[in-house]
Amino acid sequence: MNGKLTEQAETGPGVAPKEHVAAFVARAHWSIFLPALAAALLWALVYLWADNWTPRLSAIASLALAVEGLIVPILILHAWGRTRVLGLRVGTRGLEARAGFPRRRVIEVGAREIAELDFGQSPLQRYFGAGRLDIRTESGARIRLDDLADAVAAASAVRRLMAGIHPVHEEADSKRIARGDGLK
Numbered sequence: 001m002n003g004k005l006t007e008q009a010e011t012g013p014g015v016a017p018k019e020h021v022a023a024f025v026a027r028a029h030w031s032i033f034l035p036a037l038a039a040a041l042l043w044a045l046v047y048l049w050a051d052n053w054t055p056r057l058s059a060i061a062s063l064a065l066a067v068e069g070l071i072v073p074i075l076i077l078h079a080w081g082r083t084r085v086l087g088l089r090v091g092t093r094g095l096e097a098r099a100g101f102p103r104r105r106v107i108e109v110g111a112r113e114i115a116e117l118d119f120g121q122s123p124l125q126r127y128f129g130a131g132r133l134d135i136r137t138e139s140g141a142r143i144r145l146d147d148l149a150d151a152v153a154a155a156s157a158v159r160r161l162m163a164g165i166h167p168v169h170e171e172a173d174s175k176r177i178a179r180g181d182g183l184k
Contacts, residue, residue: 023089023090023091024088024089024090024153024154024157025087025088025089025090026087026088026148026149026150026151026153026154027083027086027087027148027149028082028083028085028086028087028147028148028149029125029128029129029130029147029148029149029151030083030128030149031124031125031128031130031147032079032082032083032086032147033076033079033080033083035075035079036072036075036076036078036079039067039071039072039075040068040072040075040076043064043067043068043072044064044068046060046064047061047064047065047068050064078101081101081102082101082147084101085098085099085100085101085104086098086099086145086147086148088133088145088148088154090154090157090158090161091161092111092161092164093110093111094108094109094110094111094113094114094161095108095109095111095114095135095158095161096108096109097109097135097143097145099143099144099145107141107143109135109137109143111161111162111164112138113137113138113139114135114136114137114138114158114161114162115136115137115138116135116136117133117134117135117136117155117158117159117162118133118134118135118136119131119132119133119134119151119152119155120132120134121151121152125147125151129149129150129151129152130147130148130149130151131148131151131152131154131155132144132145132146132147132148132151133145133148133151133154133155133158135158
């Protein structure tokens with residue numbers, strides 16, 4: 001499980017006790033590499049097909065090798081960069097979302113600013129435990145976090161944050177759970 005619930009408190013001699021801050025932290029899921037790996041496998045199969053065809057299809061084999069040597073490493077590097085940046089931290093007063101590679105974006109949203117949360121999973125993401133969160137703010141800004149690990153738990157943490165500020169969302173959550181959309 002990549003997501004975790006942590007509690008932070010500073011107490012001790014000379015330090016005034018602070019309020020406990022519960023924070024849910026979610027990072028990128030390993031499935032972020034699947035498109036790059038699928039491209040690598042596809043072009044390897046194209047190369048093997050072109051190389052074993054009679055007569056040999058040299059141009060197609062050369063193209064497949066060029067894609068394997070130039071494009072696939074760029075795709076893998078991009079996926080690696082996204083894993084280093086992508087994350088979500090949910091606290092008692094708001095959330096911090098990080099996304100974007102090569103242009104990193106760090107977005108801090110107060111609990112009162114969160115207007116709507118959409119949660120989605122493809123069947124493959126559901127099987128592997130990944131998902132997508134789409135957060136809309138009161139100002140109309142949209143934060144989209146694709147390939148997030150423990151997305152169900154992350155969505156639940158954001159919904160709990162929203163329920164503390166917007167009691168109407170708590171009623172909507174109970175209806176979603178009754179429908180069985182996966183949020184617990």
